[in-house]
Amino acid sequence: MSSPDVPSTPAPRRRGRPADVDPDAVALVALRHFDAHGYDETTMDDIAAAAGVSRRTLFRYFPSKPALVWGGMEPVVERMRAVFDAAGETEPVRDVLARAFTESLDLGPDRLEATRRRLRLMAAHPALVGFGITSLAVDRDLLCTFLARRLRVPADGLRAQVLADALTSANFSALLWWAQHDDGDPARIAVAALDEVLRGPV
Template sequence: MSPTSDRPTGRPRTIDPAAVSLVALRLFDDQGFDAVSMDDVAAAAGVSRRSLFRLFPSKAALVWGGLDEFAVRFTDALNARPADEPALVALRAAYRAGASFPDDAVEVTRHRLRVIRANPSLDRGGEAATSALTTLIEQFVAERDGGSTDDLATTVRAHALTAAASAALTWWAVHDDGRPEDVVDRALGLVV
């Protein structure tokens, strides 16, 4: 037997980042974010520490992985709204679409939001994405209402909608009450 014949051949095993993230989020949710190390996550997910860090450079990155998909669904839905539709009606529909998580993402989203709620320091990890969404909303409201992004009313509406949707999603994660898009829609109905 040659020295290389006992090595596996073919492509290396593919690691599913979503599966690794779910394992980590379950651990963080059950044991506490600070109590779980990256080594614990790697062992529980059955991956090497090196592979884990290649996929997720930090523990916080394991938590914030799903925000991009929400932002894409939200932005796509907002861009598809009729041009003559009032801004707040369009935004409510776009938030509903953004919060319509695929069935295979509901559990991971629930754990993600619970972990963020239990660890306020993690909020900083989502600041850039949240700020970008709020800016998008400000621009959308200004364009639809014929105002300016410097308008107090525009700024307050954008921030109020962002905060209401975020609070609704967190409430949904904790209370396990129905579908996230229904809870967000109910919450925005209280604000809009």
């Protein structure tokens, strides 16, 4: 029996869950690394090392480099959805759309930086746009559902489908332009593009 004056051997520490990881912070590290070292030249191992996370942890959140570029879309989509869901039936369609674009792009400094870097990478690597078509389709479907409801037309009809496609394309094109021209406010550019589409050809 051990002496009461001698402490017993401590039990081995149990392995706990890995420390919390902020995916947005990891993505921003990756985006900065892509800009500094080249997108094609950077590996996922490079990103894991730069972000201070294990390779396994990195792949848990981002299965590929394109996924790192396209990360962070969910909050944008949810803010847009919230505007459409709360819009009154008497509010002009244009005003609802402008508010949805503006609120979805209400970004803090880090998210603003990440968004600009993402879009610049997409402009430089067109294949990245193809990877993110599914993400753009979510925005497009939200727009189509809202337009169909407010214009009282079928969601699968020509008018709702074409308008939703046009607005989605215009919004994405405007944001690509914003990212490459150092304009401070992406929402202002998105609303300007919206008004161009609604105005029609000169």
